[in-house]
Amino acid sequence: MTTPLPADVKRQVRALGTILTPDLIQGSWALMAPYHEKLGYLAPRVTRDLRYGPHERHRLDVHASDDLVAGAPVVLFAHGGGFIGGDKHVPGAPQYDHVGAWAVRHGWVGVTITYRLAPEHGWPAGAQDVAAAVRWTRENIASHGGDPNRVVVAGHTAGAVHVASYLAGQGGGSTDGVVGGALLSGIYDLAAAQRGDLEVAYFGDHPASEVSALPALVDSQLPLMFSVAELDAWYFQRQAAGLVSAWFARHGTTPHLTWVQGHNHISEIASLGIDEDALGGQLARFVAQVTEPAKGA
Numbered sequence: 001m002t003t004p005l006p007a008d009v010k011r012q013v014r015a016l017g018t019i020l021t022p023d024l025i026q027g028s029w030a031l032m033a034p035y036h037e038k039l040g041y042l043a044p045r046v047t048r049d050l051r052y053g054p055h056e057r058h059r060l061d062v063h064a065s066d067d068l069v070a071g072a073p074v075v076l077f078a079h080g081g082g083f084i085g086g087d088k089h090v091p092g093a094p095q096y097d098h099v100g101a102w103a104v105r106h107g108w109v110g111v112t113i114t115y116r117l118a119p120e121h122g123w124p125a126g127a128q129d130v131a132a133a134v135r136w137t138r139e140n141i142a143s144h145g146g147d148p149n150r151v152v153v154a155g156h157t158a159g160a161v162h163v164a165s166y167l168a169g170q171g172g173g174s175t176d177g178v179v180g181g182a183l184l185s186g187i188y189d190l191a192a193a194q195r196g197d198l199e200v201a202y203f204g205d206h207p208a209s210e211v212s213a214l215p216a217l218v219d220s221q222l223p224l225m226f227s228v229a230e231l232d233a234w235y236f237q238r239q240a241a242g243l244v245s246a247w248f249a250r251h252g253t254t255p256h257l258t259w260v261q262g263h264n265h266i267s268e269i270a271s272l273g274i275d276e277d278a279l280g281g282q283l284a285r286f287v288a289q290v291t292e293p294a295k296g297a
Contacts, residue, residue: 005035005275010262018233020265028266029095035274036094043104046097047144048089052136053129055116060133061088062144063100063110073291074146075103076111076137078130080157080269083202084119088112094270102273106284108291109146111137115162118202123211124171126162126202130155131173134166138177150291152180154283156269158202160186161213167224168216180223180290182283185236185265188214192242194235214243218250225256225286227279231264258282 009031016024043063052058077099079086088096089112100110115129130153138148155163160183165171167181187193190208203211217224228240240257247255260268260279271278 004277005262005271013262013264013267014231016231016264018231018264020233024264025266028264028270029093032267032270032274033094036098036270039274041094041098041101041273043097043101043110046100050136050140052113053132057114057116058129058132059088060111060113060136061097061100062141063097063104063112064144064146065104068104068107068109068145070145071142071147071150072145073108073150073152073287074111074137074141074148075099075108075287076113076133076151076153077103078113078115078126078133078153078155078159078162080155080159081117082198083126083158083161084117084198086114086117086158088114096269098273099269102280105273106287108287109141109144111141111146115159118198122201123203123206124165126158127165127168127171128173129171130162130166131171134175134178135173147291149177150179150293151177152182152287152290153178154182154184155186156184157186157265160184161188164188164213164217165211167220167222168213170211170213175222178222180225180286181220182225182227182286183217184227184279185229185232185268186226187236187239188212188217189239189242189246192238214246217243218246218255223256223286223290225258225283227258227260227268227283229260229263229265229268231262232268233265236265256286
């Protein structure tokens with residue numbers, strides 16, 4: 001059981017502002033880390049650096065526990081990093097082991113992946129890597145206690161872009177076994193995006209109509225959850241607004257969109273497990289709903 005972060009911590013998060021800078025990134029993790037250390041951000045069993053492809057960054061960690069019921073649901077997570085950086089594991093720090101531990105505390109198996117980076121590997125490399133990681137999970141997760149037919153694929157920021165592209169079919173690969181997708185503060189419509197240096201490094205000069213996942217997402221038959229942080233920069237807010245508009249135009253309803261109160265782009269994902277009222281509770285309910293076995297199964 002976790003409790004909301006103290007009000008003074010939330011005030012310090014808010015004081016960091018909304019624009020992604022090194023100070024905001026480092027400051028957000030610094031504020032959250034003591035709470036992760038107190039809670040414990042490692043699953044009872046972490047199997048590191050399993051290879052899911054030929055590249056040196058085709059590595060994943062499996063987070064599990066001997067107490068899990070065999071055939072547990074699986075949460076596969078792709079980290080952020082602006083397309084040019086990031087890793088599934090930072091030694092001595094919570095990110096992103098805390099995501100795997102969060103999954104295990106809910107009775108699921110966690111899989112955290114690292115993928116190829118721009119500019120060496122541009123679009124759709126990220127989607128291809130997610131597809132390859134899902135394939136590995138389907139073929140191997142049963143030996144770690146997971147159910148290959150109940151996989152939820154999640155991503156944050158650049159990781160959300162790669163998961164969205166994978167679900168949109170841009171990287172090839174099968175979605176067999178995938179029962180839901182969680183896209184946290186991602187970019188889905190490149191026509192409405194600020195294509196700065198990081199976006200250019202990954203998407204190059206591909207036209208927005210080619211690389212945007214939004215049209216396929218709004219037509220997807222797969223259950224999807226989205227989020228945007230209250231203190232996300234304006235361009236992530238614009239993506240969320242565009243998503244709502246496109247979803248309403250297609251379905252006459254709004255999408256499953258979580259507004260992560262009191263958090264910025266980084267503390268949004270860092271809050272998982274220690275400030276469950278913000279994001280974790282709703283994400284957990286989504287995973288539970290989409291992985292619930294069908295009646296009579």
